[in-house]
Every structure is written in C-alpha cells, then in structure tokens.
Amino acid sequence: MVPGMDEPIIRTVSRGVNQSGVRDHNVRLLLTLLQRHGPMAGSDLARLANLSPQTVSIILREMESEGLLARGAPVKGKVGKPSVPMRLAEGGVLSLGCKIGRRSAVLLLADFRGTVREELRLTYNYPMPEPIFAFLRDGMETILSKCSPAERSRICGIGIGTPFELWKWSDLVDAPAKEFASWRHVDYQAELARFTDLPVQVVNDATAGCQAEHIYGRGKEFRDYAYFFIGAFIGGGIVLNHSVYQGHQGNAGALGSLRSFGPQGESQQLIDTASIHLLEARLAENGHDPRDLWTQPQDWSSFARFVEPWIGRTAQELAKASLSVCAVIDFEAIVIDGAFPDAVKHELVERTRRYLVNQDMRGLIAPQIEAGVVGFNARAIGAATSPLFERYFLNGNLRLQG
Template identity: 55%
Template sequence: MTLDHVRTLSGGINQTGVRAYNERLILSILQRNGGLPGSDLARRTGLSPQTASVILRKLEQDGLLLKGAPVKGKVGKPSVPYVLNPDGIFSVGLKIGRRSADLLVLDATGQVRHQLRHTYDYPLPGHVFGFLRDGFAELMDQMDDVMRARLCGVGIAAPFELWSWHELLDAPPEDFAAWKDADFVAEVARITDLPVRLVNDATAACRAEHVFGIGREYRDYIYFFLGAFVGGGVVLDHTVFEGNQKNAGAFGTMPVADLQGKPGHLIDLASIWTLETRLIEAGEAPRQLWRQPQDWSHLERFVVPWLEQTADALAIACVASCAVIDVEAVVIDGAMPPSIRARLVEITAAALETKDMRGLFRPQMAEGQIGANARGIGAATSPIIGQFLLDRSAAMFEQP
C-alpha cells in the first residue's frame, strides 16, 4: 500500500469497515494509552501474538505506526513499543463559533500543525465559507505533498440551529436566516473531494477532551464547555454519547437559578457572553476577551462576580445531571485563560458542597486540558476516528 492510500480512502470510502476492526482496535489502544510492545497489545486485544504481529507490521508499512526506543527490563530482551506515527495521518477541522472561526490541521497524536483564525461580531455564511475557501488554500500551500496525500477528511464543528442565535448575538434575524439553507457538505465539496463530517460544536469539544485530554481518565462523566455560550457533552462507558439527534449535552437550556434564587437557564448564567455584557455596561470593549493569547488579568473586577455566578449555576447543573446519570466526574473547560479555568473549577467544587445531593453520589471535579481550541480539534478528530479508530468502549481495554 503506497502513500496515496489515505487519499484513496478519502475519495468517498468512509464507512466503519474501511479498516478492519482489529487494526482500528490496535490503533485506538495506542492512541489511548501511548506506546506499547506487541506482547502487551496481544494481551489487551485477545489476539494471538502471531496475529498481532502481522497487523502491527502492516500498520507500520502503511506509515501509521513507528517503533519506539527499546525499553530494558530486568530479564530478557528489551521490549520495543509501537507508537502512532505523528506524520501518519492528518485531518482538517473547521470550528464555527459565535465570535470567531478557526481552521486547523491536526495529526493523529492531537498536535495542531497549522492554524488560521477569523474573528467577527457574529457569524454569517458568506464570511464563514469565504474564510473556509481562502483558508483551506492557504493551509494546502503550507503543507508538503506527502502531508497533503495523508489528509483523511474535513470535520466541521458548528452550533446546531445557528439561525436561532441572532437575539443573543444582537444580529439581524434576516441575515442569520441564511444559515437555514446552508449546506456545509456542499461548501466543502467546492474546494476538495475529502469526506466531510459535521458535529455539534460542544460535542466536538467533548470529543477532543475525551480523545486527547483528561477525559481518558474517566469512564463516565459530564463535560461543560464555556464559549460565548455554554454547551457540553456526555461520556458513557468511555464513549462520547451523541444522542438521538446528535445533540446530547445541550446544557444551555437546563433550568438553574442565579445567586438571588431567580430562575433562569444555564446559557444565561454560565456563558462568556454574560461577561461580555458586564464589560459593555462598563464601557469596556468585549473583544478583548477573545484576543490570542488570552489575558484577563486586567479585568479582575468583572471576572470575580462572573466566576461566582457561573460556578453556582454550574453546581446546580451538576446536581441535575447527576440525578439523571450516575457519573464519576464533571469536567469543565472553555475558551478562557487556564488560570481562570482553574479558579472556575475550584469555585464550582466549593459551590457544589453547598448543594443538596441526598441520594446522589458526588462527582469528582476536574479541569479540562484542551482549552479554547477544543472545538476545532474535536472537529478534526471526527474524520480520523471515522476512518482509523474505534469510537466504542472496546478501544479502552485494559489488561485482561
């Protein structure tokens, strides 16, 4: 199989069976656990050493695996771990956010190789798809022939029903109505024949955390992502659960209450746009929240009350979630500086201690690791999973 095999797969063969189950299983275990020798992989998969060896040689020949440095043990020959080849497969991810769009190239180890960003007051199809067209051409120019040949697809992460967000973004409804007729797949087909996968933006962020972040440490958890608007995801049995309409974890509409006990929804009390509102009311420019790299240190007088309200609302949402799903953890991430994220997790954990959780098990509170790029990384992860990995708990086998 030559280097153009990935390009051949990307020509439209994008079904679950593109790669044999055992190949996907081995690739998934290595992605999840890091480098492992063939003997360990045989034990974890239940394959015979001979079968595992044949598959590993094939994956190495395909350029998807590399042999790592020998690891010396106490007895016998040093073991040689197999690792994912960082240059083995690549994918493009487009994140359509309420304040910015990102276009990036991701490798199978979760490293962003190239990235472009476009900011706006609110997203409109013409602006976003123009950025996709021009940005894709720019990214292709930055890649060599081998890298381009190993692109496996394009993932798009966008909020569902974008046209319904015009009021929160203070945008003309007639302009936003254009999103109802937007065809993401057709727009990508104008610039490339790579297969396309469309996913909810918060679900994409959850998938990025699950595949490349702290989510690997938990079997079942609730995930909150704070962007301009709050969203999230649900992970059950080591698998991102998307739901019947692929909209699981749409926590924004969850009923909560503010610090004075007034009923509201999570989107109104735990989103970054509420911090924007505080800035606007004080005559400050809200765009400074989205500058890269992010630095909110000079905004402490606005951030402190926002953190207190956001944490309390998230704590209420945690109780409601735990009443439905018996999760072991709650993971919180967002498009904010890491120091702010750490404070938010700490204050939310303290707020949860004040809530009535009789009959429920209190979850661990964990800080996400991916950050503002989670939605774009999650978008790019979808084609890689679709063609090369397993998205089920079988990929999480530990020692049998």
C-alpha cells in the first residue's frame, strides 16, 4: 500500500482515527525514521517506534515488495541472528522541485533520499510568469524524457518554492510595476495542469529551504529551530516538534519582516538590513557588476572590501532577530544558510554568536547559532520534498493543501 491517497485530506486535530489511519501512520512513521536515522534493522525500528517486531516486519516486507525499501547486507559480529538493515531504496520515490528567485529559477528532479538527478536553471533580470511557466513546461519534458517509464511512474509530484506575495516586489526588483502585477493572479495549480497531471504543492521559498535543511541537513539535530536563508532577500522558516511549520496561511517564518532599525533609528524590516541585495547595491555604487555575486557563488574574495562590513552588519541584525524569534518560540537553535560561499557563511555564524551574548536575554533561553549545510539549492531541493511529505513522510504539524 502506498500510504498516500488521491484526495489529500487535512489532518486536523478534530479527526477520528480508524484502522487504516493507524496503518497509514505506522507506514509513514517507519519511512520517516529510516529517512532521519539512516538504514536500520526491523528490530531497531520496532524499538524506536514502540511497535511490536511483528508489525514492523509486516510493514517492511510490504514496502520492500513495492520497491520503496531495499535490503542491506546482514550485519554480523553480535550475538544472535544477524540483522538486516533496511534503507530507502535508491529511486524508490522521485519528485520535482522548482524555486523561483530574484535572479533565477531552478527545476530539479530528486529522489526521496535527497539525491539530485537532474537540474535546470533559467536566469533573468526579474521573474515573470510566462517565461517561467515555459521553462517549467520545457524543463519537465526534458527531464521526463530522460526517465524510464518505471521512473516516471515513481514521480509523486512537483513542489514550487516562491516568495510570498511576489507581486508586491516590483520596486525591489526594478521591474515595471504594471507588468509585474500579473503575478498577483497566477494560479500555479492551474498553470501546471496545462502540461502535467502531477500533484502540485506551492510553498514559501525560504520555508522550502528550511525543509531541505531539515531533512537532508542539520535539521535533524534540533527539535525546534528557526532557519534564516539569506538570498537576494532574506527569508525564513520554522521547525516545531521536528516538523516544518508552514502556518495557517503558509506565511510562518516570514523572518524578513521582523522589525529592525535603520541607521537613523527609523523603523525598517530585516529584509532591508540583512539581505544580499544590500551588498549588490554597494557593489553597484562602486562600479562593480553585482551579478558577479551570483555567477561566482563560491568565491567572493574579489569583493572582500565590501563583503566584510556587510557580514558585520548582517550578523548584528541576525543576533537581534534571533532573540526576537526566541521570545515567541523557545527555539533550541537558529540555523543560518544562504546563497553565499561557505567561508562567508561561517564567518557570519561566528560573528552572530559573538553579537548574541551582548544582547538582553532576560526571560529567554539562548539558542545555539548554527550554519546550515545545504546551501544554494536548498530552496529547490526543499520544494521537491513537499510532495514526499504529502504522501510518504510524517509531518507532526498541519500543512497547507495544494
């Protein structure tokens, strides 16, 4: 049995449970445990899940016969019968992810272990619906044509990561306001339905990044954390109870909208004080081409003169923002990632930690400040996980539909 169903129903608190619900839950639980902890024997899964070995055995054999799980080499060296570790099968489930950003859109195909199989990119001066949907249509055709029929049948959906209320961005991205307003009425489901039958999930782009870090990166280390993704504009995501929380309207973790203060004490938002577009502007002012930031993603050394003060300012803002979010939820950690070189990321994290200790922490529990590991493609990879969670994994928190 594949745990998912044709018409995904929101799991509200107010839902009764019956036997098939139990099985669905337990199947998802075992898949989720294998995803989080890596290959494991049935006996270990039974202990971890608090299920009887027999129940686990039955579910594992079923999933194995469906091709979702693969059998590892028996582990010897301990007393007793050798255990057979089970793992998520390579290519057992595939999904598509798309990220729509300030400078580029990415479409990729990944499997449920996080391996990216194909990746396509479209760059632009500012995003517009028509070229992006054309890119998706052609891109999907390209990608699907490389898949065997068996592989194609294992693709469980496509996730789109896009900023919240993109249509309000026209001034930020120097796009003609009128033309740009067409984003307002874009219906992703409807547009994609023109050329694909796959289920479509729409997620906030930074929340998608958070999702990627959560399942393929450092997220598993923490129960509750806030995630900052610093791209052209800073965004965020939040994790509660080991699950990404999207929020009622999909706008939880809108960390770019946290209050901040400009140099003259005027009220600003984090997006105005801790984003790469500030660095772009500084480069442009000084006669450099800001697009080099994106074309040389792992080497910003030629701009060091501008990058250094930007890191300082950004770290200061992140330290304050970290405490603001910890007043709302007692996060264990703050995870910072972004579209910048690893060296920049680690310097930023280090300095944020140093600024943090100087803050007023009365009534708060200081969070750990940690660097994310997924990096550039986090948003697209995370978008691809949405269909997986919809059908195969367990998500403790409610999620949006569609």
